[in-house]
Amino acid sequence: MQYHKVTEEHIRKLQTILTTEQVLIEASQTKPYGSDYTEDLFYPPEVVVMPFTAKQVADVLLFCNENLIPVTPRGAGTGLSGGSLPLLGGISLTLEKMNKIIEIDLKNLQARVQPGVINQELRDAVEPLGLFYPPDPASKGSCFLGGNIAHASGGPRAVKYGTTKDYVLNLQVALPNGELIWTGADTLNFSTGYNLTQLMVGSEGTLGVVTEIVLKLIPFPSQRLLMLTRFENADSACAFIPEMMRKGITPSAMEFMETKAMQIASEVTGIPMSTDGVGAFVLIELDGNNQETLMSDCEQVYETLEKFGAGETEVAETTEQQEKFWKLRRIMGEAVKQNSIYKEEDTVVPRYELPKLFTKVKELEKKYGFQSVCYGHAGDGNLHVNILKNNLSEHEWKEMIPLAVTELFETCKILGGTISGEHGIGLVQKSYLPIVYSPTHIALMKGIKQVFDPKGILNPGKIFG
């Protein structure tokens, strides 16, 4: 596709569709929209637009479609696959001004929100009403709900409560032809033709722009118990996790952290954490509404821990202590970023195969001579493998690491998993897609893209190589 550069005339037109203040053109203003949390990539947009309404979003899309200008939707820019980077320039369409919680419907246990609402803000708004919005990416303090939908985001509590996809009921979407549609109904059941709502979930801003969201809420569990446990080696920590689930206990979170991850998190936060003789940590959270049930589940957890030779287990008695443990876990992405340039691979396998995946990572480390830091939502078999650049040469980083990543992803496929559990394909994983999908599968997906966006103006250069 031959796209057009944004001209002075285009800018004048955009300023009439929106207002002058909603169109950023100075390099100092547009620069922050050229990067996200992915490695050290930088693709600045020519122009940034900040719509206030769904109609303005739709009008911008129509304008881009008619003028063949690439347009890249953007949430908070916390993505880890380069999805919000305007690879081919054009317009960055940020949803940051569409940040209202429109309604919390106590009768139906639903929330109606704009896409620029920060995940944590919704959680904080519903909690005093006794309600819970479970999907909680570790970036929940900054990422937007629209971004969560576009990436089908997960989080620590997915092991019990599922991911974003399990809470999205209905979406208003702006299409490249300038139309606004609702994808389904505000209902829990839906069997009315193709499920366009779920098609939008994980579509990474390549099919349409989400402009309003109806989400399911559930009652807030009143009791919570959090434990941080140590294992001498990572293998037994990985093996312990599926065993726990087989016992019929479903923790509300089960996070794996190898010792290196804990060490850098401890350095960055200043929270002391002894790691002597520890190969890996597992953070286990149980929740519910009945203290007795929770205590009996806790006993079973202890029995299983013993069976797997776990070391010291600290129980977070106070909310403050719980926050401290969670802070260590949540800071890990940021802590790795501060340590070195890195690539974060979002590998996922059926939970029981996790030990094999972890072993493979360590084999690849030796084979290719890199260092990695692993942690993740192990209850879901989702292991974040952070490959550090450290002292690797540019040649090693650009030529050799992709070979290691290819081997890693092939292993995921063999183990019944895939190459991204929650971060999306975006820009950085697109060349690996053929490892998990056949040409027919990819052709079907491209066909869907063609139907929604025949001129290919929406987030071009993402998902497909």
Ligand SMILES: Cc1cc2nc3c(=O)[nH]c(=O)nc-3n(C[C@H](O)[C@H](O)[C@H](O)COP(=O)(O)OP(=O)(O)OC[C@H]3O[C@@H](n4cnc5c(N)ncnc54)[C@H](O)[C@@H]3O)c2cc1C
């Ligand atoms: C420290 C850290 C921890 C993280 N932890 C987790 C985690 O636990 N679980 C997890 O799943 N992810 C995690 N992430 C990744 C990231 O936060 C999520 O992918 C998040 O959902 C991205 O949201 P965002 O608003 O920042 O979107 P962006 O990064 O701005 O955009 C992401 C994609 O969504 C598209 N998009 C954004 N808004 C819209 C819209 N309204 N309509 C259509 N497309 C849109 C963009 O085009 C892009 O393709 C983490 C990231 C960091 C930095």
